[in-house]
Structures are given as structure tokens and as C-alpha cells.
Amino acid sequence: MATYRHDVLIIGSGAAGLTTALRMRPDARVALLSKGQLTSASTYYAQGGVAAVMDQRDSLESHIADTHIAGAGLCHDDAVRKTVENGPDAIRWLIEQGVGFTQFEEDGRQSLHLTREGGHSHRRVIHVADATGLAISGALIDQIRQRSNVELFEHRTAVDLIVQDGRCTGAYIHDTTTGKTDVFLARAVVLATGGASKVYLYTSNPDVATGDGIAMAWRAGCRVANMEFMQFHPTCLYHPKAKSFLITEAIRGEGGHLLLPDGQRFMHQHDARGELAPRDVVARAIDYEMKRLGADCLYLDISHKPADFIIHHFPTVYAKCLQLGIDITRDPIPVVPAAHYTCGGVMTDLHGRTDLSGLYAIGETAFTGLHGANRMASNSLLECFVFGHAAAQDIGTRLDGLAEPASVPEWDDSLVTDSDEDVIISHNWDELRRFMWDYVGIVRTVKRLQRAMHRIDLLKREIAEYYSNYRISNDLLELRNLVVIGELIIRCALQRCESRGLHYILDYPETAAETGDSILTPAAPVARQPACHLADTI
Structure with a gap:
């Protein structure tokens, strides 16, 4: 070591x-x-x-206002x-680093091509096609x-x-x-x-x-x-061979329609902005319609646009879907929401x-x-x-x-052994992710959150015992961290007695007039010798 x-x-x-x-x-x-x-x-x-104000018809104040509206107060x-005002300089720095953003010819000169995504009132998303x-x-x-x-x-x-x-x-x-x-x-x-x-x-x-x-x-x-x-992206590709493949929001920005299995549009029944509503609204609408109909997925359709336009703007999505037998220039794309951003x-x-x-x-x-x-x-x-x-x-x-750090002891795994029960890791991993999806997903209730917390407490004890007795592995370290994340999400969710933005809870469907951040403060870290590979507080 x-x-x-x-x-x-x-x-x-x-x-x-x-x-x-x-x-x-x-x-x-x-x-x-x-x-x-x-x-x-x-x-x-x-x-x-990357969202940034790079068009004279746009403004920093508009980008700021859109961000506040999407963030639900x-x-x-x-x-x-700070973020918005430094946006243009960040784009220029990226260009200096060699990022070849998509451009188009305007008045005889090349300009950055800007697309529009949900929540934005202007075209301000600088991109490299769809990759x-x-x-x-x-x-x-x-x-x-x-x-x-x-x-x-x-x-x-x-x-x-x-x-x-x-x-x-x-x-x-x-x-x-x-x-x-x-x-x-x-x-x-x-x-x-x-x-x-x-x-x-x-x-x-x-x-x-x-x-x-x-x-x-x-x-x-x-x-x-x-x-x-936790943000759930509204449109991930629904296909058994398409693990975690995202269908870019820019497809909706360029006129894509969300459809029910019978081909009917539905977003305007949920929000006046339709497909260009913020992600929380769109994801919740899709979740609602899927549960209402008992559908495995809904559909995103851009096929009413010219084929050349689709292939030029969305080459990655086009190629991936075509590989799976879906021609997006002719057919709608099967989609489901999926956890996307913390x-x-x-x-x-x-x-x-x-x-x-x-x-x-x-x-x-x-x-x-x-x-x-x-x-x-x-x-x-x-x-x-x-x-x-x-x-x-x-x-x-x-x-x-700042002074150079003092030396610390090496990691000590002399008192632990190799595991012969890795099935515990895989079982706990699957159980955690499934009950987080079922109980702490797009739509929540207090009872579901409490059930999830009960399971978290049991898993924490099992994982702590396993961590203290066996040599670490990447899977064990990730599981150890994920159970912490699950607890933090649930604790914050139980604190918020309202529905706001990405947190929608049936017990409190209204948005409170006044609110603040859900802040968690940990207990003092457990004093321990850093070289000893022993169970600690999770």
C-alpha cells in the first residue's frame, strides 16, 4: 500500500x-x-x-428568471x-479548450446553434448535436x-x-x-x-x-x-436492451410530441406549456398517465419533422434507436421517467x-x-x-x-477476511434500489416514506456488520454510500410538509406560502483510528 x-x-x-x-x-x-x-x-x-446567454435577443435577467421559476421558489x-452571469465566459473557455459546438450560417457568418429545452423562455442551449x-x-x-x-x-x-x-x-x-x-x-x-x-x-x-x-x-x-x-428525467428509452439510455430533452424542444399508447397528446391537460414544461411537471404527468392506463411506457414522437432534420440534429438518438429496431424518422420512441439528477x-x-x-x-x-x-x-x-x-x-x-498534512497510518485490513457471501451485497443493493423506487419516487406519501426508513435502518445494520468483517470491494463501498444517500433523501422528504418542485407528496398536495431548505446536520463524526478497518456510523 x-x-x-x-x-x-x-x-x-x-x-x-x-x-x-x-x-x-x-x-x-x-x-x-x-x-x-x-x-x-x-x-x-x-x-x-450547456445553458448560457449567447444571443442578443436573450438576456441574463431572462435566464435568471427562468431558473427561479423552474426552481419553484x-x-x-x-x-x-453567479452561474448565469459567468455563463458566456464559460462557453468561450470551452471553445478555447477545443469543444466544437454545433454552428449554423447566419448572414454569411458562422454562429452557435442554440436549441431550447423545458423551462427556458429563449433558445440558449449550446450543444454539439446530441452528444x-x-x-x-x-x-x-x-x-x-x-x-x-x-x-x-x-x-x-x-x-x-x-x-x-x-x-x-x-x-x-x-x-x-x-x-x-x-x-x-x-x-x-x-x-x-x-x-x-x-x-x-x-x-x-x-x-x-x-x-x-x-x-x-x-x-x-x-x-x-x-x-x-431528486429529478426524474421524463424520457428514458424503454427497451430491454437499452440500459440507462436518455432521450434528450432537445427533441421536445424541437417540436417532439408526447403521446399516449393510442397516439393522443396529453401534456396540455397537465400544463399550459405542454411538452416544454419543466421536467418535474412532465415526469409527473407521464407517471400519472402510465399509472392511470396501466401502461408500461408512453411515447415521444418527432417523426412529423423531416427525416434529414431529425438525423442531423439527433444522430446519437437516431443511431441508438435504429440499432434496436426503432426508426425515429417514422416511429414514436417508447419512453419512461428515470432518476436523473440530484x-x-x-x-x-x-x-x-x-x-x-x-x-x-x-x-x-x-x-x-x-x-x-x-x-x-x-x-x-x-x-x-x-x-x-x-x-x-x-x-x-x-x-x-497551508501546511503539508502530517502522515497518517496505512489502511489496515489484517483483521478482516475475504467474503464468501457476496450475495448479501447484491441482495441488499437490489432491495434498496427497489424500495426507493416504489416508496420514495416521483409521487410519495408519508406512509411510504416511513416504510422506506424502516428498511433503511435494517439495511444500515446489515451493511455495517458486513463492512466490519470483510475486505472492501467497489460494490460494498457503493452500497455503503447508497444506504446513506437513501436515508438522507427520506429524512429530507419527511421534513417537507408540502409539495414543491420535484417533491410531490399526496399527504400535502399544496405548496406552502413560506418555506426554506431542508438542511440536515450530522452528529459529530465518530472518533476512530483511521488505519483500522472497523465499522463506523453510516
């Missing part, structure tokens, strides 16, 4: 982590860790684009303004490989943060290729581990989205907020700083106040670029005044 020392430790290789690393001062020694390959983050799979205005995340991820990874001050570590899963004298100074990191757990020490630590949608049975997210950063920060003593606001997270300020000195959280891991009760489409990538830059600047100004 090894000990690594750097100035800055960044855990996560999506837009948030890559941006923070690229924006860091060049003399800072940076370790950038990825749970799988560098492309395993959610950013790589993002289709839609819970957005923090300072976070919204924006892939293009951004590729360009930023190309840049990061050229940085001599950044050391890359793939296939590394974080276990827990290291805290010395009230300051975060690193983390224990499990190498999934060797089975060893190493020590990574740094003067500043950045959590950019993404969201937690894998806590649900159906999700659009990749397998790595298990809430690791949120769970680790909670165990280390950081507050979390608004975890009840609007809550680790509480931070406008620099990405958490409650724990030396620890930052960026992107979907963080709660900045930007998204409120419902994230507006394509604001998430923008948040990564803006707050990644802000965190890098803040770390850069503080780095010279």
Missing part, C-alpha cells in the same frame, strides 16, 4: 473535476482520480447541452446570478493529459476522507485493479463525484453515480441540504467551500442553491464550469498558506 502527496486532491473526472484541475494554478501538484476510466462520469453521457439568487457531454469530456480530457502538474489515477474508489485537527487532508482510496487501499494526502481536497441516482431502480445515470462524495462528506461532519429533490447535496458557499476546512464540493455533489426544488435543463453542466473555476481560484489563493 502506498502514500501519495499532492497539493490538491480532486476526486471525480467529470466536468466539475476536469474544470477544477484545468483552472488550477500551474504550479500546484494535482491528483485527479476517476472511479473507472476518465470517461466514466455522467458528463460523458450528457446529450442536451427555492433557488438562492446569489448562486443563480454534447461526449465532446466536452473528450476535449477537457485531451487538455488535462497535456498538463504536467496533473497526475491521473483511474479505477480508484474513495473510501473515506481523512480529517486531522478539524481539517480535511486527504482520503483513503481503494484501487479496484489491485484490491489495495492507498493514502492520498493533500492540502486541499475537492469532491467532484457526481450525483446519487443509482439509489433508484431506474436511472439514466452511469453505474458510478452512487453518491460517494455526499456520503463521505456527511460521515466527515458536513451538512447536506434538499436531498428530497438537486441537493453537500452544502457549499459560492467558492465551493464546505463546512469542513480544506474540503470543497463541486457539481452535482454540491448544494449551492442554484437548482432550488427543480433543476432547469442544461444548467447542471454550466454549474460545473462556473463553480469549478471559482473553487480553483479560491484554492490557488490559499495554497501557499
